[in-house]
Amino acid sequence: MNFVSKDGRCMSHGLHSQLILAQSKAIGIPMIQREVAWETYEQGFKSVVRELKQNGVEGAVFGDL
Amino acid sequence: MGISNIAGHEGWIDRVCSELGIRPVKPLWGSDPWQLLTDFIKEGFKAFVVMVKADLLGKEWLGRKVDEAFMRDLRKLEKVDIHPSGELGEYHTFVYDGPLFRKRLKTFDFTKELREGCWFLDIGSYGIVEK
Numbered sequence: 001m002n003f004v005s006k007d008g009r010c011m012s013h014g015l016h017s018q019l020i021l022a023q024s025k026a027i028g029i030p031m032i033q034r035e036v037a038w039e040t041y042e043q044g045f046k047s048v049v050r051e052l053k054q055n056g057v058e059g060a061v062f063g064d065l
Numbered sequence: 066m067g068i069s070n071i072a073g074h075e076g077w078i079d080r081v082c083s084e085l086g087i088r089p090v091k092p093l094w095g096s097d098p099w100q101l102l103t104d105f106i107k108e109g110f111k112a113f114v115v116m117v118k119a120d121l122l123g124k125e126w127l128g129r130k131v132d133e134a135f136m137r138d139l140r141k142l143e144k145v146d147i148h149p150s151g152e153l154g155e156y157h158t159f160v161y162d163g164p165l166f167r168k169r170l171k172t173f174d175f176t177k178e179l180r181e182g183c184w185f186l187d188i189g190s191y192g193i194v195e196k
Contacts, residue, residue: 013115013157014183014187015188016188019159019188022170022193023160025168025193026166026168026170027166028166028167029165042081045081046084050085053085058087058088059087059089060082060089061091062078062090065094065095
């Protein structure tokens, strides 16, 4: 999952969303990109996860330390 | 996902996942950040710096590869309280190759831009190439 702002950049890293898409293609893992604002981040996150749950997803991996 | 562990984010993940009824998996949680950085380099992941907080790291850090020299220079700065893996948003990197990658990315046309107290490295063009 990757959340991008209205100007087409990744929320935290400021990278163009197309570059992040290219990164997922190079890795070979499909990615879902969704446009959000900081205020709608949680809402957007939840809507993507709900869609994934319908396809059988039971968990999510986070890179937090 | 690799969201930075900004203050309270840990609680956010647990709360949101619980509300959605999915299991949060955090394989790196509790790891030593210097060890993680060492392993990241040793395993063959390739990354460079794409964003720095202007008051902590200068724009000369933009574009630097994440390697032993990078770690060494970061250690020297530890006195200014920079988390080694940039978990508080001190810096962000872009990974362009590594063991997980079937192909790698080549990036070109860099420009440095200052926006809202942070230096960003803008990547003007790129391509996916065979390894």
